[in-house]
Amino acid sequence: METRFDMFGNELALKFAKRFANAGAVITDSPLPASIQELVSLRASQINGCGWCVDMHTKEAAAHGESAERLNLVAVWRETTVFDAAERAALAFAEEGTRLADAHQGVSDETWAAVRKHYDDDRIAALVALVSLINAANRMAVIVHQKGGSYRPGMFDAALAGQS
Template sequence: MEQRLDMYKTSPDAIKALVALETAVSKLGIEPALQELVRLRASQINGCAFCVDLHSSDARKKGETERRLNAVTVWRETPFFTPRERAALAWTEALTRIADTHAPDADYADLAEHFTEAERVNLTLAIGLINVWNRLSVAFRKMPA
């Protein structure tokens, strides 16, 4: 597959704004390893090869194990994730597939059990942002290096 265009060169101001938002979201108090799991799961759902490669690599750098990384796609069927991580992964799936799920009350209730109000907003921002990056990368065929 060939890259369609370089979005960084084509629309640098917009991409700089997204990068600035990414920097801000990464500092909002959600633990870095959990942010990477969320980014990885959304990227898997969206079929973003660039982002799956990037965020699995970033997760490893933050101490994530191969076993858990390999299990992210089947997190519901494994004992490897904490209740907080499970709530975040469920919320990630619900929001990434929002046209089908409509952000179910059950997923939100589980989220509320494990995250403060501020953390719920911040996690939702992180999920929304990775979905933006996924859509840009898939649309313009950004490839892993």
């Protein structure tokens, strides 16, 4: 399938993308560790089948020092030893927050308690916003069939630079 629509080539879509990125900047600038942000974004993107976002978050995480081993194991994080308890809580939260239709309660009490154990209120606020935002980004990219494979670290920011 070919990309249906260029979200960076349309003035209205680009304006929206800029505002969307500004919302993301609040999360980027939050105290939630960048490594957690990328792992959570990658896991939600894998679940949603978003090739563009998997490509982006894998490459951005690697550019910021994340190991290939850990990136390769995000999809099977429960079956690994490479993620600590705080990362595991965030990955569980990402999965449950992404798969809302799969469980009547959304994020389980057990997962919420694990997140509460490892993160303060500001980090939780950022985590809730991040899971919401990455799911929206995944849906936009999947709807237009935006393909992964061509992303380069910093490309998204560069595409939005100078837009109002």
